[in-house]
Amino acid sequence: MNHVTQAPAPPAAARAPAAGRGRRAMARPPSRQWAAWAFLAPVVVYLAVFYAYPLYRNLDLSLRDYTVRSFVRGDAPFTGTANYAKVVADPTFGPALWHTVVFTVVSLAFQFTIGLALAMFFHRNFRLSATLRALFLVPWLLPLIVSSSTWSWMLNSDSGVVNAVLGAFGAAPVHWLTSPDWSLWSVVIANIWIGIPFNLVVLYSGLQAIDPVIYEAAELDGANGSQRFWRVTFPLLRPVSAITLLLGLVYTLKVFDIIWIMTRGGPSGSSTTFATWSYRLGFGNLLPAFGPGAAVGNLLIVMALVFGLVYIRLQRRQAF
Amino acid sequence: MRSAAPGRHLAGLAIAALAVASGLAGCSSSGDSTGAGAQASSSQAAGGGAYTIWDPYPQHDKSSDWVKLLESCGTQAGVTVERTAYDTTDLTNKTLLAAQQGNAPDVLIVDNPVVSTLAEAGVLTSTEENKLDTSAVAPNLLAAGQSGGKTYGVPIGANTLALYYNKGVLKKAGVDVASVKDWASLTAALEKVKAAGKKGITFSAIGTEEGSFQFLPWFWGSGAQLTKLDSPEGVSAVALWTDWLKKGYAPNSVINNTQTTSWQEFAGGDFAFAENGTWQLANAEKAGFEYGIIPVPAKDGGTAPAPTGGEFVSIPVQQDTARYAVSQKLVACLTSTDNSLSTTTTLSYIAPTEEVQAKQVEQNAGLKVWVEAVKAAKGRTSDDLGTKYPKISEPMWNAVQAALSGSKSPQQAMAEAQTAAASATQ
Numbered sequence: 011m012n013h014v015t016q017a018p019a020p021p022a023a024a025r026a027p028a029a030g031r032g033r034r035a036m037a038r039p040p041s042r043q044w045a046a047w048a049f050l051a052p053v054v055v056y057l058a059v060f061y062a063y064p065l066y067r068n069l070d071l072s073l074r075d076y077t078v079r080s081f082v083r084g085d086a087p088f089t090g091t092a093n094y095a096k097v098v099a100d101p102t103f104g105p106a107l108w109h110t111v112v113f114t115v116v117s118l119a120f121q122f123t124i125g126l127a128l129a130m131f132f133h134r135n136f137r138l139s140a141t142l143r144a145l146f147l148v149p150w151l152l153p154l155i156v157s158s159s160t161w162s163w164m165l166n167s168d169s170g171v172v173n174a175v176l177g178a179f180g181a182a183p184v185h186w187l188t189s190p191d192w193s194l195w196s197v198v199i200a201n202i203w204i205g206i207p208f209n210l211v212v213l214y215s216g217l218q219a220i221d222p223v224i225y226e227a228a229e230l231d232g233a234n235g236s237q238r239f240w241r242v243t244f245p246l247l248r249p250v251s252a253i254t255l256l257l258g259l260v261y262t263l264k265v266f267d268i269i270w271i272m273t274r275g276g277p278s279g280s281s282t283t284f285a286t287w288s289y290r291l292g293f294g295n296l297l298p299a300f301g302p303g304a305a306v307g308n309l310l311i312v313m314a315l316v317f318g319l320v321y322i323r324l325q326r327r328q329a330f
Numbered sequence: 331m332r333s334a335a336p337g338r339h340l341a342g343l344a345i346a347a348l349a350v351a352s353g354l355a356g357c358s359s360s361g362d363s364t365g366a367g368a369q370a371s372s373s374q375a376a377g378g379g380a381y382t383i384w385d386p387y388p389q390h391d392k393s394s395d396w397v398k399l400l401e402s403c404g405t406q407a408g409v410t411v412e413r414t415a416y417d418t419t420d421l422t423n424k425t426l427l428a429a430q431q432g433n434a435p436d437v438l439i440v441d442n443p444v445v446s447t448l449a450e451a452g453v454l455t456s457t458e459e460n461k462l463d464t465s466a467v468a469p470n471l472l473a474a475g476q477s478g479g480k481t482y483g484v485p486i487g488a489n490t491l492a493l494y495y496n497k498g499v500l501k502k503a504g505v506d507v508a509s510v511k512d513w514a515s516l517t518a519a520l521e522k523v524k525a526a527g528k529k530g531i532t533f534s535a536i537g538t539e540e541g542s543f544q545f546l547p548w549f550w551g552s553g554a555q556l557t558k559l560d561s562p563e564g565v566s567a568v569a570l571w572t573d574w575l576k577k578g579y580a581p582n583s584v585i586n587n588t589q590t591t592s593w594q595e596f597a598g599g600d601f602a603f604a605e606n607g608t609w610q611l612a613n614a615e616k617a618g619f620e621y622g623i624i625p626v627p628a629k630d631g632g633t634a635p636a637p638t639g640g641e642f643v644s645i646p647v648q649q650d651t652a653r654y655a656v657s658q659k660l661v662a663c664l665t666s667t668d669n670s671l672s673t674t675t676t677l678s679y680i681a682p683t684e685e686v687q688a689k690q691v692e693q694n695a696g697l698k699v700w701v702e703a704v705k706a707a708k709g710r711t712s713d714d715l716g717t718k719y720p721k722i723s724e725p726m727w728n729a730v731q732a733a734l735s736g737s738k739s740p741q742q743a744m745a746e747a748q749t750a751a752a753s754a755t756q
Contacts, residue, residue, distance in 0.1 A: 078451035078717075082429045101750075167582040169595075188585035190737045276537035277585050278732035278743075293423075296443050296539060297720035 065311075071304035081300060093305040100302075102279060102287060110283040110313075113198055114262045120202045121258060122251070125209025130243075132210075133217045143210070150207035158271035161200040162187060165272075187273050190280035197269045197281050201262065208261075209254055216250030217243070249328070256321045260314045284310045380410045381656060384425070385439040386641065387677065388415040395676045403663035407656050422447070425646070429453040434646035436657045439486060442474040442709060443539075445642045446716035449482040453646050456480040460645045460654045462661055466683045474709025475642045477716035483644030484665050487679025489608035490707040491547055491636040492699060493627075497620040499528045499602045507622060512631040513551075513570055516603075520579035523602040530579035531603040532595045534587040535571065535734055539720075541727040543637055543710075544589065544605055545571070547626040549726075550708060551634025556715060556722050559729065560741070560748040566629065568740035572733045585734050607639060608700050609678060623699045625706065635708040640679055680704040721754035 072093050080086035097103060132143050149157060164171050165186035173183040186196040220243065228242050266285040269275060275282035275290065282290075284306050292303030383400055390396040397413060404411035414435075416424055422444050428434045434453060448454050457464055457480070464472055464484055475483045500507055503526035505519045520530035534544045548571065549556075554564035574580040584592065589606060596604030597617045605626065614621050628634040643664055645657045663669060665682075671689050674681045680700050681687050687701045711719045729747035732738040738746070 078426060078447055082426055082451045082453060084430060162586070166586075169583070185582050185735075188582050188735055190732075190735050273586065274537045276728075276731050277735040278537065278728045278737065280735075280737070293419075294538065295720050295724060297447055297717055298423075 068304050068307060068311075071300055072302075072308050074301060076300040078298065081298075086301075089301075093301040094309075097302050097305045097309070102282060105279060106282050106284055106287045109194055109281060110263065110285075110310075112194065113201070113265070113283055114259060116198050117201045117205060117262050117265075118255060118258050121205035121209045122255060124202070125206050125254075126213050126247075126251075128206070128210045129213040129217055130239075132214060143214075146210055147207045149204045150211075154204070154267045155271060157204060158200065158268045161196075161203075161268075162272045165196050188277055190277055193273045193277060193281040197272050200268055200272060201265055204268065205258060205262070209258065212254045212257075213247065213250060216247050216254075219250075220246050249325075252321060252324060256317060259317050263310055263314055284313075380412050381407075381437065381653070381660060382435040383411055383413045383437040383439070383660070384421065384435040385413065385415055386418040386421045386441065387439075388417060390415070390676070395672065399664070399669060399673060399676075403660050403669070406663055407659040409656055409660075411660070425453060426451060429646065432649060434648070436645070436648065436653055437660050438644050438646050439641045440483075440644060442485065442638060442640060442642050443711050443719065445475045445482050445644065446477045446711040446719070448644070448646075449477055449480075450717045454482045454644045455647055455654065456482055459651075460658050460661075462645070462658055466667075466685065468682055468684065468705070470705070470708055470712070471638055471640075471682045473712035474638055475644070477711070477714060483642035484661060485638075485682040486641050486643050486665060487670075487674040487677055488638045488640040488682055488704050488707065489679055490638055490700070490703050491544065491605055491607050491626060492703045493531075493624050494596060494604045494606055494610070494614060495622050495624065496596070496599065496602055497622055499523060499526075499600070502526050503528060503602065505602070507624060510624060510627060512627050513629050516627055517570075517574070517579070520574065520602065521577075524577075524579055529581065529595075529601045531574065531605070532581060532587065532592045532601050533571075533584055533605040534589045534592045535584045535727075535730050536586060536588050537727055537731050539723060539727070540589055541730060542723040543639075545726065545730050546710065547605070547634045547636040550636075551626060551628035553629065556713070556719070556726075558748065559722070559726055559751060560744040563629075565740050565744050568730055568733045568744055571730065572740050575734055585731055608680065611678065611696075625699060625703045633702060633706040635706050636703055637710045638704065638707045718755045722751040725750040725754070 073088060073090060074080075074086040075089045075092065076086045128146060132139050165173075167173060167183060167185045167188055170186070172186065177183060184192060186192050224242055224246070225238060228238050233241060264285050265283070266289060269281055269283060269286050270289065273281045275286040288303050288306035288310065290303075291299045291306060381404065385396075387396060400411050400413050418441055421440060425434065425438060425440065425448060429451065438448075438454075440448065445454070449456075462481075462484055464481055467485060471485045471488050472481060475481055475485065495507055497507075500519075500523070503519075503523040505522050507519075510516050510519050523530050535541045545567070548567040549564060552563040552567040552570075554561050554567060558564065571580070575582060575584070581595070583595070587595070592604060593606050593610055593613065595601055596606070597613065599617070599619055625633040626636055643661045645654060645661060648654070664673060667683065667685055670681050670683065670686045673679075674686065674690065675693075680697065681690055687704075691698050691701055710723070711717075715722070725747035728750075729738075729743035732743040732746075733740045
């Protein structure tokens with residue numbers, strides 16, 4: 011999140027010393043190289059134990075036919091992509107994929123739009139703006155189990171406050187969590203609320219990095235409010251927006267607790283996403299299905315990875 | 331915050347992480363009991379050694395009667411007992427991992443529907459190997475721990491479901507609870523309650539095993555079998571619940587209710603009936619209104635078989651088979667007639683043997699209805715279903731949810747559930 015106006019400068023500056031360091035490293039005596047490796051070792055070990063190994067195990071788990079018996083004995087036969095075939099052929103797959111996409115896209119769109127609007131609002135720095143901004147961070151500070159439980163109480167069909175308010179205006183009660191038509195939207199609404207603070211904070215800091223001089227210049231050139239936003243703010247905010255959306259995407263894809271606490275992915279699968287499905291397969295049943303559960307988890311990782319690569323690609327294109 | 335969400339990785343990553351940590355778990359189980367460990371070493375010198383017991387009762391701490399009983403049983407068998415308590419859901423995974431590492435506990439107390447899963451995994455010894463005496467145990471309770479003609483443990487106690495009712499609400503609606511004998515009379519009672527401006531019945535139809543647990547008394551009470559979900563009887567049970575929701579006798583929130591939230595609705599004082607378990611008795615006393623309990627009625631009268639809850643005491647497979655003899659003494663001690671009364675009272679269970687059940691009723695006449703319900707009850711994994719049960723249960727709770735939420739008719743929902751269950755259990 012460096013200063014956007016100087017965007018071309020840092021990569022060039024960064025490249026030069028990197029190359030220089032490389033040349034110097036080659037000239038170093040071996041003992042110093044050992045020291046370098048020793049300093050590197052903790053992070054390598056850390057990455058291997060906590061990232062590479064679990065990922066490898068998850069992949070291994072998804073490629074074997076695990077039953078409780080073979081899990082205990084450790085002799086699960088290798089079955090290739092059988093678990094993936096099983097998962098894709100499962101009647102839950104289509105709806106779960108659709109729900110994951112809807113959940114992610116709708117959540118991101120609203121989180122980003124509302125977050126940006128609020129960031130613009132607070133960028134004016136009026137009195138009490140700091141206090142108000144702090145209040146908007148509350149959803150971020152609450153433990154997810156607290157906010158999800160509160161949402162599920164508020165949206166309760168019979169005794170929830172939302173239906174009580176709707177009733178006061180003469181509207182019929184909505185079965186937020188218990189109707190297949192509404193359950194997905196209920197968890198999306200809760201997730202948007204939880205995600206706004208993150209977007210607000212990152213976009214706000216992005217806004218502060220834009221040089222006021224540019225606005226001044228735009229104003230002198232006769233740009234009105236909306237022109238200033240679309241021609242100045244939005245383009246200059248693009249790198250920050252991209253990283254916000256990417257992080258939001260990774261967070262949202264794997265959202266589990268909100269859905270599990272509010273609906274358990276129900277009624278009858280109407281709010282099941284890949285994250286809740288994966289959990290249900292692996293742990294939500296008396297008889298765990300580790301293989302298919304791991305397969306669904308891996309599909310999620312691949313989805314996040316694809317968008318990560320798209321992001322890197324876009325960034326490169328911007329750099330050149 | 332959300333980066334802590336367990337969803338994506340949980341399936342595999344947690345297992346992997348746990349597998350890494352299981353070495354630690356093994357250490358911690360001995361580390362946890364350092365207090366007892368000091369005692370252990372002194373008595374170990376006297377001969378015997380330490381035997382590990384895992385149970386799902388973390389609510390009972392070291393000073394509780396339950397742990398004192400464990401220790402006295404250990405003393406009688408000439409060994410020291412190292413006890414570790416886990417959360418129920420945690421215990422299954424911990425046991426599977428421990429068995430994988432070859433350090434399963436000597437005695438394991440585990441929820442009854444899990445017994446067949448662990449037996450399938452080859453984690454538990456059968457009564458042939460461990461020589462446990464199961465002759466006094468009621469056959470309907472023992473069946474939950476049987477599969478393939480073998481028995482994998484002894485029930486330590488049982489609980490089940492029945493209908494709690496609010497006396498004040500029924501009186502106001504002019505319903506005599508003695509008239510509630512079958513589905514028709516129960517529905518008629520609910521109609522009267524609704525007409526009197528109160529709420530009918532609450533239960534839990536959530537999309538987890540809990541939902542199936544609550545649905546089973548009605549399913550079995552219709553005469554249906556788990557091997558054929560879409561029989562006319564099975565469909566009639568779903569139709570009964572769906573009908574209650576449509577007519578407003580039961581709230582729409584039941585679709586998302588756990589048994590705890592359902593109880594909270596009942597404790598609010600507006601509901602006439604609530605389907606709930608033995609474990610709510612203490613809360614019922616605190617509810618602040620007069621309550622009564624009747625068994626869940628079967629479709630055409632009589633008591634419907636409700637599913638049994640409660641744990642089995644079992645002896646996991648050990649490399650050193652000589653340990654079974656002492657483990658067997660420990661289990662026999664825990665489940666003996668003398669100790670069973672105090673065990674079941676401590677854990678608020680109904681005893682698994684008729685002899686002790688009679689004593690319990692003698693001490694507390696209020697337990698009579700529960701003893702009746704337990705006698706009629708049935709294990710979920712009984713009928714030799716074993717590990718097929720979870721594969722039937724999931725389509726079943728989905729079907730109930732689909733019918734209750736109106737997305738499918740009861741007939742269509744159960745037909746699809748049967749297709750799913752049949753392909754899963756092949």
